[in-house]
Amino acid sequence: MEKIVALCRRRGFIFQNSEIYGGQNGFWDYGPLGTELKRNVRDAWYTDMVRSHNELRVPRGAPSSFQMVGLESAIIMHPQVWKCSGHYDLFHDLMVDCRETRARYRLDQVRCRQVTVDGGTVPGQLSQEGAQAVRPGDQAEFETVYVTSTAEDVSGDLTAEALRVFGLKKKYADRLVWKSDVITLDEIPESDYCRVVAPGATRAGTLTAPREFNLMFKTIVGALGSEDDAAFLRPETAQGIFVNFRNVADSTRVRLPFGVAQIGKSFRNEITPRNFTFRSREFEQMEIEFFCHPDQSRAWYAWWRDRRYQWYQDLGISSERLILRDHDASELAHYSVGTADIEYAFPFLEDGEYGELEGVAHRGDFDLRSHMEGRLVRSADGHLEVERDEHGQPRYRGSGKDLSYFDDQTRERFIPHVIEPSAGADRATLAFLCEAYHEDTQPDEHGKPQHRTVMRLHPRLAPITAAVFPLIKKEGMPEKAAAIYGELRAAGLNCQYDQQGAIGRRYRRQDEIGTPFCITVDGHTASDDTVTLRDRDSLDQVRIPAGRVVDEIQDRLRAAGCD
């Protein structure tokens, strides 16, 4: 992962935000190449999910044809939106602070394991080193404590941490007596916190009681703003779609089933932003709300789940590192009949662990009804009903607007059910970067082995599609190369022109940023008007007529699925 992060910085994919001022935790800037890459990710998503669907064609395996339209809603919305959606009350994480190290943790992100030491087998003088606070007076007796680490710090094995806490040398590792499996802090009762040694702390009992922390960024609207004018930066783009359901249905001629797609920034005041861009405080989402008849909603849920899982594979993510994980009943939100996460084995995770790229949820009619009637809760008999205060009034009033759908063919009126594939543009971009990263050794132009880093990005995603080089800076080669470069640009392909340094180094510079094709004008070009075309992955070099470069690259792009 360090190599990927370093490459991203060195070659201008991703920079720490406000780096010259020491950085701002949880915020990232995309450099020139990162901007192209992320734009290609968004474009691929929008093309494949929105533009390629229409009311006349039934996509493979889909229950019927359908329409898709786009939307761009504002980041700041009416505060009532977040009350009815549940975010105002429920969108929080539990956090704890360590009084000793001053670090703050999300409860579910601290690993812990109960451990003690077989004191009788550890020489007394050694046991005097280290943390006194975890041992009572008798030096041979060790207390049972929870040793901890943050999820990404260690390999799930807390041995090193336990040795540190007890002040023992490595050779005494076999004297540790484990009393539990590795669990997370949210599985421990608060009464046990006095026995928890926080990550990096020297004694037990330094954690505060857990507190709820709402993840929405608050801001004040207007010059005279008081608390009454408080508003929130959206933590998801989805609500902008729900509140515009009526507008979209009335202003376009879409008929159910149809989907509304939105790409846009979302903000979450994450307690512990980390793992590069994976968990940021400002990030971009690519969300679809797909509205359908309740009777068909399960079929659509299954279709979207599989369609989205396939999309990542079509763009180069190996099925070995991608999983589709259905939530079990205990993980499901109270309104959902099914949710699946598409997860990727990011290199910063332990073997066998996966990080969420996208959630695909069957949300029933929960969102539209909440914005009609007021926030919904599940009643004792299992039905969703408006939450009421002590006076029997809705706790959060909905808009009162009719968000139902009338099918003029069946003469039926109903509230559509919603399938929500919700992806993160930054997480997808990061997964594509991680998947693309390869190192290999290839012979250079003199046959000498050369180590190269190559980003095997799908040609649809690669920031630069082709690079054009004159072999040397004379004999008319730069002029010819510049002309080819101009033709490629005129054809709408993003290319680079490079005449600096040895040809092998120029190839490697392009390999490192994932450019699929390199074209070289050389000594033969002047006589036979051909150039070499080099393929990034196979390293095959073929001679083609200079006048065919644009067509050849376009053919190869089409063959790779870039239409």
Ligand code: ATP
């Ligand atoms: P997590 O459990 O990782 O916090 P989540 O389940 O809260 O994620 P959703 O609310 O389902 O995430 O958001 C949909 C998508 O938005 C996620 O699958 C992810 O791709 C992206 N996303 C959510 N939070 C972040 C974040 N802090 N940084 C980057 N992307 C994010």
